[in-house]
Amino acid sequence: MTRTETRRPPYTAPARRTAGTRALWLLIGLLLLAAVMAASLAFGSRDVGWSDVWSALGGADASLEQAAVTKRVPRTVLAVVIGAALGLSGCVMQGVTRNPLADPGILGVNMGASLAVVTAVAFFGLSSPTGYVWVAIAGAALSALFVYTVGSLGRGGATPLKLALAGAATSAAFASLVSAVVLPRNDIAGSFRLWQIGGVGGASFDRIGQVLPFLLVGFAVCLLSGRALNSLALGDELAAGLGERVAFVRALAALGAVLLCGAATAVAGPIAFVGLVVPHTCRLLVGVDHRWLLPFSALLGASLLTAADVVGRVVARPSEIDVGILTALIGAPFFIYIVRRQKVRAL
Template identity: 85%
Template sequence: MTALGTRRPPDAAMVRRPARVRLLWLLVLVLTLALIMLASVAFGSRTVPFSDVLAALGGAEDTLEQAAVTKRIPRTVLALVIGAALGLAGAVMQGVTRNPLADPGILGVNMGASLAVVTAVAYFGLTSPTGYVWVAMAGAAVSAVFVYTVGSLGRGGATPLKLALAGAATSAAFASLVTAVVLPRNDIAGSFRLWQIGGVGGASFERIGHVLPFLAVGCAICLLSARTLNSLALGDELAAGLGERVALARATAAVGAVVLCGAATAVAGPIGFVGLVVPHACRLLTGVDHRWLLPFSALAGAALLTAADVVGRVVARPAEVDVGIVTALIGAPFFIHIVRRQKVRAL
């Protein structure tokens, strides 16, 4: 019998959090998000005083500072919705696969969506904003199925490491194919080279309006899958014993995540690591109950991506660093840390 003094402490993510603690953290997260939103409209190549921010939010555009705030509002809204979508999709993917390394970027889902959009534009003349979203979702779905199939081959099935390796290889291959498609086409190379990195620059309420219905549907599917994901976390056999139709439940939740990834990639490009970092951080605050984890991941994803966009605008004034680069700088060390942790086999 293990001595009390040498007993391994429970994982922080596995400890059940009281409801009042979760509500407190939710309030902190909402207030943090509000401050980040305020920073997003105040900081950039031109710093805007608080008085001008309030005036611009009230509809005034009398000064350059107030006009700058007005232009930053759609960018802030886009960063919020894309960050929420990627954070929520990452939490669902980790729940569906029971894989702590699951992330739309790491598993190749975002790059599959990018390849589909670039191919459709270059060879089929795709111009419709709504068409972008449908094509991106199709590419994301095909890529997700392909990576999961490859990662499931061999002994042990779809282990986290095998899925991560399959996703990394697929992402690298798809990135090369995107470059091969874009380079000969000078008419689209300039715009797609920036889009390929991932960013929220050039946002407008019109662009947001095209993608918002798809994000709303994907978000609803994911949130409604919370109880099912809790059952799947117990293992397939026990979930089936509790009355869950395991294959259907897993497929439904995965569809919601794919819709979110495809829609987000269509409008902002392949932004990585948000779906990896956010769910792990939120588990420390909420535990593993997906009824709490999924809304927290959406809010934290919105906060992370918006903050990354602010950092990208501030560190390289008057130019800017695309948000996809900033999230990669944040997420890559975190990914290495997760891989190096002992006993990282499943959630």
């Protein structure tokens, strides 16, 4: 058998899905999200019966169980919102760069936002929660620009593997810088654990409200980019021939993704691999049409992060494992699989 015959076939997009198939997966996705949200309210360091869950949702807080559910409600909402933001931003990044390895964590965007927040607090006295969001978005944008610039150097331009390597190196460097800033400062070291690992513990509706406007704008921009991303998937020349302003569309969609990444990192820290695993899984379920793929990525991202948070609370009782650790355990093998087995060049 010749070398040509043994070579693995190149990456091919999943077959088109019918409207009925997509509707079925939408129903399954909604049921899955409802199930993991219910599990998030019922399970943790203290298990709560369903009667107490319903009572707590109705406003009761007379017992410890009901009080525990009341405390878990904002945590569950935060996990859903952040998971949706990371899943959607990862899908947009893959569409904008036509890079199947794109993910806010892999490309160093999340860690750039984390470094920006830590630096602003440690050296410039930033204390406003709303200021965290602006600084995180700026750090995410600068990090994305830096990684794309580095990945574009040399022959072949910004190939998927070069972007992944540049992003991984940048993320590692930024993580080291975060530790270098935090460790000498005993007065702030404890509060900055979030920006080193990533998690949704300590959530409150006040914190969610501070980042919600940024997230809503990011969601709107990304979801409205679906048709344009379909055109970009055909190649820049063909997209331009179809009437798309390629540079403007790519910049606008990237801005939406950066808004989602920056806001998510500001409130939950650098959670990686959700934006890598979720879009690839959604392509297998609903196909490659971004008008369907983007909302499905948000839905599945919300389910994945919420489920990971529940597992982290259950397996290490009475303590917990931060959700950023669990998503890394899930996503790292998936990343290796894509790089070594799929042999992908572009989407």
